[in-house]
Amino acid sequence: MTDNPQDTPGLPLAKPLDEAAIREFSSRVRGQLIRPEDDGYDAARTVFYGGFDRRPALIVRVKDATDVSNVIALARESGLELAVRSGGHSVAGHSTTDGGIVLDLSEMKELEIDVERRTAWAQTGLTAGEYTAATAAHGLATGFGDTGSVGIGGITLGGGVGYLVRKHGLTIDDLLAAEVVTADGELLRVDAERHPDLFWAIRGGGGNFGVATKFQFRLHEVDTIVGGMLVLPATPEVVASFVAEAEAAPEELSTIANVMTAPPMPFLPAEVHGQLVIMAMLVYAGEDVDAGERVIAPFRAHAEPIVDMLKPMPYPEIYPPEEDDFHPTAVARTMFIDTIDRDVSQTILEHLRASDAPMRVAQIRVLGGAMARMSAEATAFAHRSSRIMVNVAAFYEGAEERAAREAWVTDFAAALRQGEGCAYVGFLGEEGEERVREAYPESTWDRLAAIKRRYDPTNLFRLNQNIPPAIEQ
Numbered sequence: 453m454t455d456n457p458q459d460t461p462g463l464p465l466a467k468p469l470d471e472a473a474i475r476e477f478s479s480r481v482r483g484q485l486i487r488p489e490d491d492g493y494d495a496a497r498t499v500f501y502g503g504f505d506r507r508p509a510l511i512v513r514v515k516d517a518t519d520v521s522n523v524i525a526l527a528r529e530s531g532l533e534l535a536v537r538s539g540g541h542s543v544a545g546h547s548t549t550d551g552g553i554v555l556d557l558s559e560m561k562e563l564e565i566d567v568e569r570r571t572a573w574a575q576t577g578l579t580a581g582e583y584t585a586a587t588a589a590h591g592l593a594t595g596f597g598d599t600g601s602v603g604i605g606g607i608t609l610g611g612g613v614g615y616l617v618r619k620h621g622l623t624i625d626d627l628l629a630a631e632v633v634t635a636d637g638e639l640l641r642v643d644a645e646r647h648p649d650l651f652w653a654i655r656g657g658g659g660n661f662g663v664a665t666k667f668q669f670r671l672h673e674v675d676t677i678v679g680g681m682l683v684l685p686a687t688p689e690v691v692a693s694f695v696a697e698a699e700a701a702p703e704e705l706s707t708i709a710n711v712m713t714a715p716p717m718p719f720l721p722a723e724v725h726g727q728l729v730i731m732a733m734l735v736y737a738g739e740d741v742d743a744g745e746r747v748i749a750p751f752r753a754h755a756e757p758i759v760d761m762l763k764p765m766p767y768p769e770i771y772p773p774e775e776d777d778f779h780p781t782a783v784a785r786t787m788f789i790d791t792i793d794r795d796v797s798q799t800i801l802e803h804l805r806a807s808d809a810p811m812r813v814a815q816i817r818v819l820g821g822a823m824a825r826m827s828a829e830a831t832a833f834a835h836r837s838s839r840i841m842v843n844v845a846a847f848y849e850g851a852e853e854r855a856a857r858e859a860w861v862t863d864f865a866a867a868l869r870q871g872e873g874c875a876y877v878g879f880l881g882e883e884g885e886e887r888v889r890e891a892y893p894e895s896t897w898d899r900l901a902a903i904k905r906r907y908d909p910t911n912l913f914r915l916n917q918n919i920p921p922a923i924e925q
């Protein structure tokens with residue numbers, strides 16, 4: 453946290469917001485201002501993950517792009533740290549700040565769907581679940597991630613890997629245009645023709661380049677899918693054959709397999725609680741339900757399913773209702789790897805067995821398909837040819853447990869590493885600059901740093917997986 457960013461050239465020293473400055477600012481914005489003494493402050497400063505007990509000096513629930521521009525000006529002039537929040541799911545806690553300003557987009561939820569052209573303009577306060585429920589009314593969808601409450605702001609800027617990744621690619625592969633307020637407060641329309649450098653950078657470069665207020669997405673016909681949850685016993689053979697099956701499946705099928713200890717949930721038989729299982733989500737997004745049934749059938753055949761909820765269903769049902777007061781504390785590591793054979797599966801299970809964290813998981817996402825067909829240079833997300841994404845995570849209950857859980861995920865990630873380190877920026881925690889660099893090949897990083905210098909030379913947008921502006925040669 454840098455409240456007083458003396459090390460950042462070009463930024464003024466931070467000065468606290470005095471009453472006159474707040475009054476003047478509030479006369480210029482339409483959105484609500486929330487300060488530490490106000491009712492609702494504690495709810496307004498809460499983000500998805502627990503463990504980030506930060507106290508912003510000011511939270512602004514912006515209403516439009518002019519508000520966004522005014523908040524950016526206030527941050528620029530005061531030198532206070534600026535946190536930008538869409539859905540509040542930052543794994544690294546980047547959407548809250550101690551003593552700074554939170555620009556909260558959650559009330560900007562307009563959505564214009566053009567059914568004929570199959571496009572939608574969406575304000576970035578929408579969540580993936582809200583967007584998906586609205587477009588589903590027309591039998592249309594854009595792919596986001598595995599969780600409905602994630603904001604479309606953060607997931608899109610990171611790339612977006614979800615249930616349609618093999619069929620339709622990353623979320624950014626459906627991004628046609630955006631409106632972005634840059635560090636100088638200007639609202640820019642960006643697309644393949646206008647500010648193409650910025651359009652390239654925001655497709656994977658995160659929140660480094662400005663505040664996205666609106667996205668225009670392509671929509672696909674996705675109506676009834678075949679999928680849902682399948683729970684299998686986790687043995688090295690079953691994990692390896694699940695992955696092999698997912699890789700061989702047609703690209704209409706995307707899978708997310710959580711190898712984990714079975715939680716004590718009512719839909720799981722009591723005798724498996726605490727045992728290692730594969731809790732998998734499958735989505736077949738093809739046109740024909742019978743073909744979908746044929747594609748998912750082999751997954752049921754690797755072992756006697758513990759729970760089999762695979763069925764034809766409306767696409768939005770992949771985002772079940774969530775509890776508002778769920779704020780887990782967890783540490784995680786993300787990576788891309790090439791293969792999960794029996795030996796790698798064995799390593800996964802050994803590590804999961806060796807921990808006593810209340811919940812621990814290795815999440816496996818088989819990639820390929822449409823995501824891999826785009827060239828690595830097409831967007832700032834460049835790990836296009838990666839075959840499998842793995843996220844390992846341990847949940848913890850008190851701060852005193854954190855160090856042990858962190859050591860376990862670090863050790864687990866090292867045991868799974870295959871070749872060069874590489875990471876998905878959307879799942880990075882606060883892991884240091886080296887890990888941010890692993891999200892980008894060197895040529896991508898250099899191009900991003902040059903674009904950063906052009907649009908945010910003072911690194912005003914620095915509370916993120918930061919790409920510092922390139923130094924002028």
Ligand SMILES: Cc1cc2nc3c(=O)[nH]c(=O)nc-3n(C[C@H](O)[C@H](O)[C@H](O)COP(=O)(O)OP(=O)(O)OC[C@H]3O[C@@H](n4cnc5c(N)ncnc54)[C@H](O)[C@@H]3O)c2cc1C
Nearest residue numbers: 537538539540541542546547597598603605606613659664
């Ligand atoms: C439970 C859970 C499940 C997830 N599942 C997936 C998944 O399946 N696939 C996947 O790809 N990712 C997934 N993620 C990762 C997720 O995409 C990132 O954490 C993402 O940044 C969250 O977006 P948000 O808007 O909710 O978060 P926020 O915390 O609001 O934003 C995160 C960061 O993004 C930037 N940002 C957000 N909105 C804007 C904006 N409008 N303009 C400029 N910058 C902005 C800011 O730097 C901010 O700090 C998951 C995360 C969680 C917690």
